[in-house]
Amino acid sequence: MNDAHPSPAGDRPARAIPAPLPIVLAGLDTRMRALLELFFAGPARDRGRLVTEHDQTQPRLAIVDLDGIDAAAVWQDLRARFAGPAIVLSVSEQTLDGAVWVRKPLQAGDLTAAIDRVREDLDRQAPPTDAPPPSHAAPSPAADATAALPQQPSPKTTAAPTPPRHRTPAFDLTRDLEACYGTPHGAHPGDADTGRLDFYDPQRALQGVLQKARARALQYDDPVWVDHRGNGVVLFSNGRHALVNATERELALLCDEPTVGDDLVLRPAPASDHPGPGLAGACDADELLWGVALRCARGRLPWGTDPTAVVWLRRWPNFTRLPIPPHAMQIAALWSQRPVALRQTSALLGVPERYVYALYSACLALDLVRTESRRDTAPAPTAATPSAEKRSLIGGLLRKLKLLR
Amino acid sequence: MPEHKIIFTGPVGAGKTTAIATLSDIPIVRTDEMATDMTARRKPNTTVAMDYGVMNLDGGGRVHLFGTPGQERFDFMWDILTQGGLGLVLLLDNSRPKPFNDLLFFLNAFRKFVDRTRLVVGITFMDERPAPGIPDYSDQLRALGYSAPVFEVDARRREDVATLVEALLYCIDPGIVDHV
Numbered sequence: 001m002n003d004a005h006p007s008p009a010g011d012r013p014a015r016a017i018p019a020p021l022p023i024v025l026a027g028l029d030t031r032m033r034a035l036l037e038l039f040f041a042g043p044a045r046d047r048g049r050l051v052t053e054h055d056q057t058q059p060r061l062a063i064v065d066l067d068g069i070d071a072a073a074v075w076q077d078l079r080a081r082f083a084g085p086a087i088v089l090s091v092s093e094q095t096l097d098g099a100v101w102v103r104k105p106l107q108a109g110d111l112t113a114a115i116d117r118v119r120e121d122l123d124r125q126a127p128p129t130d131a132p133p134p135s136h137a138a139p140s141p142a143a144d145a146t147a148a149l150p151q152q153p154s155p156k157t158t159a160a161p162t163p164p165r166h167r168t169p170a171f172d173l174t175r176d177l178e179a180c181y182g183t184p185h186g187a188h189p190g191d192a193d194t195g196r197l198d199f200y201d202p203q204r205a206l207q208g209v210l211q212k213a214r215a216r217a218l219q220y221d222d223p224v225w226v227d228h229r230g231n232g233v234v235l236f237s238n239g240r241h242a243l244v245n246a247t248e249r250e251l252a253l254l255c256d257e258p259t260v261g262d263d264l265v266l267r268p269a270p271a272s273d274h275p276g277p278g279l280a281g282a283c284d285a286d287e288l289l290w291g292v293a294l295r296c297a298r299g300r301l302p303w304g305t306d307p308t309a310v311v312w313l314r315r316w317p318n319f320t321r322l323p324i325p326p327h328a329m330q331i332a333a334l335w336s337q338r339p340v341a342l343r344q345t346s347a348l349l350g351v352p353e354r355y356v357y358a359l360y361s362a363c364l365a366l367d368l369v370r371t372e373s374r375r376d377t378a379p380a381p382t383a384a385t386p387s388a389e390k391r392s393l394i395g396g397l398l399r400k401l402k403l404l405r
Numbered sequence: 406m407p408e409h410k411i412i413f414t415g416p417v418g419a420g421k422t423t424a425i426a427t428l429s430d431i432p433i434v435r436t437d438e439m440a441t442d443m444t445a446r447r448k449p450n451t452t453v454a455m456d457y458g459v460m461n462l463d464g465g466g467r468v469h470l471f472g473t474p475g476q477e478r479f480d481f482m483w484d485i486l487t488q489g490g491l492g493l494v495l496l497l498d499n500s501r502p503k504p505f506n507d508l509l510f511f512l513n514a515f516r517k518f519v520d521r522t523r524l525v526v527g528i529t530f531m532d533e534r535p536a537p538g539i540p541d542y543s544d545q546l547r548a549l550g551y552s553a554p555v556f557e558v559d560a561r562r563r564e565d566v567a568t569l570v571e572a573l574l575y576c577i578d579p580g581i582v583d584h585v
Binding site: 093094095096314316319329330331332333336349350385397401404 | 502532538544552553556564565568
């Protein structure tokens with residue numbers, strides 16, 4: 001209880017005044033910087049204090065002007081050095097990850113409201129344990145301190161076991177083509193070119209566990225940790241990011257297990273693995289799930305799929321950011337133009353069935369396809385077939401493009 | 406020898422000039438000038454007529470790459486540019502305030518061309534502003550009756566632009582691999 005700061009409400013316990021947030025400035029011109037120096041030396045001294053790269057204190061908030069001609073570079077430079085929350089000042093609306101927009105011309109009330117909002121978010125992420133005493137030290141002379149180098153937030157102690165800090169960025173589980181798509185000679189149990197249909201159960205494989213964790217993280221707006229003997233994967237509540245605390249090989253071995261069983265346990269993610277605004281070290285959750293689904297499927301269909309049911313593409317996979325399975329582009333193009341049965345897709349395009357099934361399984365994991373349980377009776381593609389001359393030119397261009405990527 | 410062209414369009418600063426430069430076999434022919442209007446804040450130089458590049462193919466074929474002027478006051482050139490085009494590459498800058506408005510604007514502007522050819526959409530600057538996401542654009546397109554590929558693109562990355570154009574070609578003819 002702090003008698004020196006009685007609660008205005010009278011009936012609530014008084015709270016210690018939080019220390020002003022250390023703030024770094026970026027991209028501000030001299031005039032704006034001088035204004036903010038005055039602001040944080042005067043009316044907002046309890047809310048924030050300006051720090052520079054020379055200070056011992058690491059910033060917890062950045063204020064950045066995004067109306068300069070080099071705004072993009074300023075933002076990228078800031079993000080390369082500081083992963084914490086930012087307040088962006090701009091005449092036009094900005095919706096950047098981890099940033100609060102404050103409209104210019106700048107109003108003191110808007111800025112203090114934004115700072116309060118950031119502080120609330122920070123407090124939510126890291127409930128104060130031993131709050132430092134309030135500091136009313138005079139603010140440092142401010143400078144455009146994009147070069148300030150804050151450290152990563154230190155891991156917080158929690159009751160739950162903490163995954164190691166090893167974090168794998170993007171990786172490719174599909175490098176081994178045979179492991180992902182089988183072989184044409186039936187040597188692989190997942191091969192479908194032998195005329196025999198083979199299925200896998202995504203729900204019992206790593207794929208299903210990750211999908212469940214992602215859904216739960218979204219539903220409860222809290223990160224979920226897929227714990228594999230202290231390692232594993234954390235799926236963030238935004239549904240877009242994940243942290244992988246395992247090697248590519250460990251993950252591939254898990255994918256190869258038809259039933260992962262009790263090896264994997266879903267837990268609330270430790271606070272230290274809650275995503276900060278910068279999401280440092282996170283990988284794309286779609287990319288992770290795509291690779292896992294391809295590897296789990298190994299050219300097979302999910303259990304219960306009717307190969308005569310027609311398939312159509314709701315959305316294209318983001319092929320510039322996902323591994324592209326063989327023939328995937330032409331299969332996707334066909335499915336985007338009309339519903340076609342899985343088996344007929346293979347026949348129409350002259351593509352081995354295992355590639356059709358692999359793409360279908362991966363698309364299904366990302367909810368990109370729909371199926372209808374009717375037999376494909378549709379006529380051949382309705383789009384006018386290009387002339388022979390045009391096809392020859394397009395073929396030549398495709399060859400060249402494939403060499404470029 | 407067969408010659409065709411691919412059209413790159415999109416708002417100012419979306420990366421049309423850069424995308425063409427990453428694919429072209431010749432130094433890109435630019436018609437940039439210093440911008441004097443509000444576009445100057447986004448991009449000091451802007452395309453006032455068109456950009457031009459070319460891809461030379463084995464056997465002597467060529468594909469011409471044309472970038473439309475980004476500013477709407479040059480839209481009288483768009484119809485001329487699209488004549489004989491294989492398809493449209495629409496690049497949208499995700500960091501602009503209302504990218505869906507841009508999508509709608511360019512789809513309306515090129516509707517006749519897209520309806521008789523094919524369309525692909527590349528979203529640039531997603532690293533600066535991740536929202537709206539790729540699924541959001543796909544849903545917008547579907548609501549407008551299009552099932553075009555939508556990919557995240559860094560116009561400076563050749564593999565990104567090549568993948569986008571590759572998707573355009575497969576949309577023109579998914580069975581084309583038989584004839585490669």
